[in-house]
Amino acid sequence: MAEGFARALAAAVKAPSPHNTQPWRFEVRGSRIDVLLDPERVLPVSDPGARQARLACGAAAFNLVITLRAEGRRVSVRFLPGPRRLVSVDVPGRREPTEAERALAAAVHARHTNRRPFDDRPVPERARSALVAAAREDGAELHLLDRGARYDAVAALVRRAERLQETDERYLGEAGRWTGRPRGESSGVPATAAGPPASPAPALALREFAGSREMPAREYEQQPLLGVVTTRQPGQDTQAGFAVERVLLTATAHGLSASFLSQPFEVPGTRADLATLFRDEGEPHTLLRLGFGFTTPGLPRRPADEVTTVIEEPGRAEGLPG
Ligand SMILES: Cc1cc2nc3c(=O)[nH]c(=O)nc-3n(C[C@H](O)[C@H](O)[C@H](O)COP(=O)(O)O)c2cc1C
Incomplete structure (x- = not known):
C-alpha cells in the first residue's frame, strides 16, 4: 500500500x-x-x-x-x-x-472532544461564519444557537433525555461498558477524559461519565454556544458526519473546543421532538457544544x-x- x-x-x-x-x-x-x-x-x-x-x-x-x-x-x-x-x-x-x-x-x-468547562468568552463572529460555511461546503447546515426560545427548547430536550437515561438500566450498562476504562485500552473512553461535575448547575446537562465523580466540582460556562447539524434530505447520516468533521476541524483551527451532546438523539421521544423543532431545516444529526477551553489529551x-x-x-x- x-x-x-x-x-x-x-x-x-x-x-x-x-x-x-x-x-x-x-x-x-x-x-x-x-x-x-x-x-x-x-x-x-x-x-x-x-x-x-x-x-x-x-x-x-x-x-x-x-x-x-x-x-x-x-x-x-x-x-x-x-x-x-x-x-x-x-x-x-x-x-x-x-x-x-x-x-x-x-x-x-x-482535535479532541473536550468535556471540561469552557470559559464564558463568546465565540467571535469570524469563527462562527467559518463554522457555518464549513458545514455548507459538504451540503449540510450548521445552526448556531446561543439564546432564545429554540435554545431553551434544545437545552430542555437534553435535560429530559438525560433524566430518562439516568434510570434506564440497559443504557447505563452500555455506557458503563464503554466508559471509565483503564488507561492503555485502544477503544472506549478512559476515566481521565471525563469532565468534572458541574457546580452550580449550568443551563445544559453535560453527561457525566465514569470518572466525573472522583473530581472536585467546577463551574462550567452558563450558556454554551450550541450547533445543530442538519441535512436537507433524511437519512444522510454519513454525509452529515463528513460535514461535522469539517466543522470540528475548522473549530480546532480557530482555537475552539467542542463536545457532543447526543442524549436527545439516543431517546426516541426526544429525538422526535428535536426533529419537530428543526422540521423546516431538514433532519438534525448531531448537537455540538462549542467554546474556548483548555487543551485536553487525545484518546x-x-x-x-x-x-x-x-x-x-x-x-x-x-x-x-x-
Ligand atoms: C456521533 C457521536 C456522538 C457522540 N456523543 C457524545 C456524547 O453524547 N457525549 C460525549 O461526551 N462525547 C460524545 N462523543 C464523543 C466521543 O466520545 C469521542 O469522539 C470519542 O471518545 C473519541 O475521542 P476524541 O473525540 O477526543 O478523539 C460523540 C461522538 C460522536 C461521533
Whole structure:
C-alpha cells in the first residue's frame, strides 16, 4: 500500500465516534479506499439504527479525504447507500493542495472532544461564519444557537433525555461498558477524559461519565454556544458526519473546543421532538457544544492496519498512480 494511504488511514481513525467505539473498517483496492460500517461496534441500546455509527464513519472518511488532498492527491468521493459500505474514495491523480486543506489536515491530530468547562468568552463572529460555511461546503447546515426560545427548547430536550437515561438500566450498562476504562485500552473512553461535575448547575446537562465523580466540582460556562447539524434530505447520516468533521476541524483551527451532546438523539421521544423543532431545516444529526477551553489529551485508537484490509488486484502494480 502506498505511503500516502497509510498516513490518510492513520488520520481516518482519529475521527470522533460514540464512546470511542471506532465503528469503521477500511478496504484498499488499488487507488480506491472504501469506508465500511463495522456492525459489531454499533451501540445496540443508544444507537440501534446505527445513525451515530454512520456519522462517525462519515467523519473518518473526511479525515481520510482531507489528508490525501493536503498531500496533493486528487480525490473523488462517493457516498454509498450501505448498509455496510458507506463511502468510496478514489484517488486518480495529483493536484496542488490549498492552504485551507493543509490547515484542516493539520487539525486532525489536534482535535479532541473536550468535556471540561469552557470559559464564558463568546465565540467571535469570524469563527462562527467559518463554522457555518464549513458545514455548507459538504451540503449540510450548521445552526448556531446561543439564546432564545429554540435554545431553551434544545437545552430542555437534553435535560429530559438525560433524566430518562439516568434510570434506564440497559443504557447505563452500555455506557458503563464503554466508559471509565483503564488507561492503555485502544477503544472506549478512559476515566481521565471525563469532565468534572458541574457546580452550580449550568443551563445544559453535560453527561457525566465514569470518572466525573472522583473530581472536585467546577463551574462550567452558563450558556454554551450550541450547533445543530442538519441535512436537507433524511437519512444522510454519513454525509452529515463528513460535514461535522469539517466543522470540528475548522473549530480546532480557530482555537475552539467542542463536545457532543447526543442524549436527545439516543431517546426516541426526544429525538422526535428535536426533529419537530428543526422540521423546516431538514433532519438534525448531531448537537455540538462549542467554546474556548483548555487543551485536553487525545484518546487511544486501534491502529489503522488493524481495521484495514488490502485487497490485491491480480496483474496490477502496487502503489498510487500519478
Ligand atoms: C456521533 C457521536 C456522538 C457522540 N456523543 C457524545 C456524547 O453524547 N457525549 C460525549 O461526551 N462525547 C460524545 N462523543 C464523543 C466521543 O466520545 C469521542 O469522539 C470519542 O471518545 C473519541 O475521542 P476524541 O473525540 O477526543 O478523539 C460523540 C461522538 C460522536 C461521533
